[in-house]
Amino acid sequence: MSRRTRRIDYWRDPDAPKPTSRKASASVFVRDDEGHLLLLHRADSDVWTIPTGGVKKGETVAQAGVRECREETGLDVEVTGLVGIFSTPDHVIAYMHGDEVDEVRQPINxxxxxxxxxxxxxxxxxxxxxxxxxAPASLDGYRIGPAIRYRIDIGLEDAGPYLG
Structure with missing residues (x-):
């Protein structure tokens, strides 16, 4: 019997498990002409997010972002800039099969x-x-993890690249 992987995100949680790995990921902050933000409802964690996924060997960060957006939403995108680099130790993700933790990742996004x-x-x-x-004004009505919401808020500020 196959067991589906699930994830649990921890944000600024002193009781979070200690990371066992680091991995680069790319996310894309996409807005339409009316200023609406592209969101997806994750199948593995039941939260809303922007398109996000790991950077694979042999691809650039931009290629990973474009690929993830196409895979998750069906949309083809073109990278136009940088929201920021998010590498805080305050965010870790536990990946689990059943009740067993396989990996606890401290992401670099x-x-x-x-x-x-x-x-x-x-x-x-x-x-x-x-x-x-x-619509950005409707974001509070969606269950969005705090690490992703932080990225979204930085993106909405449009104040230049965040480095943290």
């Missing part, structure tokens, strides 16, 4: 700005339960 250049909005059921455009 490079959050990119991007714009849609093609594709069709639809969730990949392995990655996302739903995808949609959300």
């Amino acid at each position: 490079i959050c990119l700005r991007a714009r849609v250049i093609g594709g069709r909005l639809h969730p990949n059921p392995d990655e996302a339960r739903d995808v949609r455009w959300v």
Whole structure:
């Protein structure tokens, strides 16, 4: 019987498990012409997020962001800038199979700005339960993990790249 991987994010939690690995990931902050933000409802953690995933061997951070967005949302994007680099030890992610912790990752995330250049909005059921455009004023109505919400808030400020 196959067991599905699930994840638990910890943010500024003194009781969080200690990290066992670090890995680079890319996320994309995508807005439409009306200023709505692209969000997806994760299948593995039941929270809303921006498209995000690990950088694979042989690809750039930008290629990873574009690939993850296409895989998770069906949309093709073009990277237009940088929201920031997020590497705080305050954020760790426990990856589990059943009740067993396989890995506790302290992520290094490079959050990119991007714009849609093609594709069709639809969730990949392995990655996302739903995808949609959300007005920034409506974000409080969505269950978004604090580390992702922090990236979103930095992106909405549009104050230049965050390095932290």
